[in-house]
Amino acid sequence: MTLPQITPVLLCGGSGTRLWPLSRKSYPKQFALEIDSRSLFQATALRLTGRAEGCDFAAPLVVTGSDFRFIVTEQLASAGVDPGPILIEPSARNTAPAVLAAALHLLAADPGAIALVAPSDHAVPDPAAFHAAIARGLPALEEGRIVTFGITPERPETGYGWLELVGPVSADGTPVALSRFVEKPDSAQAGTMMAAGNFLWNAGIFLFRAADLVAAYRRLQPAMVAGVEAALATGRPDLGFLRLAEGPWTALEDISIDYAVMEKSDNLSVVPYDAGWSDLGGWDAVWRAGGPDAAGNVTSAHATAIDCRDTLLRSESPAVELVGIGLEGLIAVAMPDAVLVAAADRAQDVKQAVSALKARGAPQAETLPRDYRPWGWYESLVIGDRFQVKRIHVHPGAALSLQSHFHRSEHWIVVEGTARVTVGEEVRLLTENQSVYIPLGAVHRMENPGKVPMVLIEVQTGSYLGEDDIIRFDDVYARGQGAKV
The missing domain is CATH 2.60.120.10 (Jelly Rolls)
Structure with missing residues (x-):
């Protein structure tokens, strides 16, 4: 059977400040954080490469910033992935302009192009199950719908946005129409939504025909379409990259695709997914993804936990041995130039440390040694x-x-x-x-x-x-x- 070819669109922006001191502006988490000896970016590219069950992936299209362009090519080459187009953003304008630029670029080359937009900093431990979910979403594209993926909630999470479905989650995992997006809730609201049975976590992953997404932008964000078209038309090739033109790009609104388009569209469907996923948005998520031992501890190769409970101990340098004794509910991350020690329930506040260091002019706030x-x-x-x-x-x-x-x-x-x-x-x-x-x-x-x-x-x-x-x-x-x- 001939499968429709899907172009992965890998988004590589963001600074990942909640994973400081490993992730910094100069080298954010998608490149810095490794799982099974691969960076998150490499793992994402490999997950969406070649022919899989129900899916046939084209070479990935990458949207990134100028500072990361050579990191992208180096990491793809190291992983054995041949890239497709790499679009260089003159400045970070959030996901709405980035996804539109990718969709317009694909549409110009193929009027029937299908794209899967995937952040490059997510952990998906079961690629085969994810491929099956993508395949379940493909029929909805024939009806002109845009598909997003909702994660079956494991806990009343307050750090994620949620998706409300028009009905209960389908038993066979087929798409269900989206009712609305829900902002990050408080704990009481999260508990209520989890119990309701028709709410899922918002993974920020979208599957669509480029023509349908561009049509939605033209209807809802015509000024953005004009600006991105100009940035593409007057962009310039540079050593295999396509640099979007700075003038029209910097004039664009800094806005996410959810706010700009998805929350205003009435043709979204949600494919439920329950085979494991994390956006690794903080050290608490890294602790969960790391598989805590019987005492609830997660340690790296150069870290030792003695009489500890529910701790994350990581040393990111073989020259630094990190030892915790009698700790409970703590996160400790050691780098050659900076050390983080935090209560586990304050993991989402690490970005405050970055702000404080920036205010003091400390280079460790944004740059690695x-x-x-x-x-x-x-x-x-x-x-x-x-x-x-x-x-x-x-x-x-x-x-x-x-x-x-x-x-x-x-x-x-x-x-x-x-x-x-x-x-x-x-x-x-x-x-x-x-x-x-x-x-x-x-x-x-x-x-x-x-x-x-x-x-x-x-x-x-x-x-x-x-x-x-x-x-x-x-x-x-x-x-x-x-x-x-």
């Missing part, structure tokens, strides 16, 4: 007065820009792999335990010509060591002068 770039990553090991020591990891075949600095000199020592180093007119290969000095002002570049990662230690000395002290003469990633990504 490890900085990801298109060629690999680096992390600062020691920072002192007029000097800095970094570890730099360069992917096989990757190259940094040909550059110079006004205020610093550098000394490179290769510790893994092979580096091709350019200093002025000289080009030479360096292997492990070999080094080179880069004088202040010298034009230089490092490349990894090998098949394995190359790692070097960089010692910087000078009057100013900021990342914007870069003059680029040639760059395969088309970054401008002083660009930090």
Whole structure:
């Protein structure tokens, strides 16, 4: 049987502040949080790849921000997923413009295009059951309906929005018409809805024909359609990405697809889903998804719980051993540069810590010690007065820009792999335990010509060591002068 092809639309925005200190603005939870050695983003892409029972997926279309574009391609390549179009948002405008841009892009290429919009930071432990749910929703598209997915509630959750169905949940899981969206309730309202039997959690996942969704936008948000069409029409290709035009995009309203379109539409159906799901919106959700032991504890590889109950202990660095003794109802997450300790029932308040740190100007509020770039990553090991020591990891075949600095000199020592180093007119290969000095002002570049990662230690000395002290003469990633990504 020929199955209709579905294009996954993966949304990769957001900062995930409730999972601080692991998730930060510079590297949010969809890329940072791993389950079974895959990031949430990778797991989402793999779940919606190829042919599955009742589904046939096209290459995913990704909508993300400029800062994450190379992280997206690197993680997809690492997972063995070939991407489709990658649309770059000039600024975050919430989900309504992002989904519309994806739908218009798909519609221009195929008038019959079918899309599945999926946030890239959800945990779905049973992909086969999820594929079956998608297949159950496909017939509704033939009637011009938009399908969303409702999660069978496990508890009277106040952190999710809910969906009210026009009738009880169908026994066979077929779509049921949506009555209304319900905002995040208080505990009493959540208990009442859970007992009623016709309420489900809102997963924020949508299945539709692109033509039907665009028609709904034209009816309900005509100004947004005009703006997104202009952003697409005047966007520009950039190294395999499509950069949406900044002018029309930044003028768009910052609004979710629920508020902009879905709550105002009368053609929504809900497919119930009860095979496990979490949006991992806070450390309490990570604790539940982690499978607490008999004492209610969840620990990571470098964390130890002694006489603890109902705790989450995570160390995100093999160099940091986290030990809890006699704890109850606590969350502790250790990073190389920050530690979170919180009462488990205050997990949703972690974002307050981010706000407090930002107000103090602490870099830990938004940035990780490890900085990801298109060629690999680096992390600062020691920072002192007029000097800095970094570890730099360069992917096989990757190259940094040909550059110079006004205020610093550098000394490179290769510790893994092979580096091709350019200093002025000289080009030479360096292997492990070999080094080179880069004088202040010298034009230089490092490349990894090998098949394995190359790692070097960089010692910087000078009057100013900021990342914007870069003059680029040639760059395969088309970054401008002083660009930090």
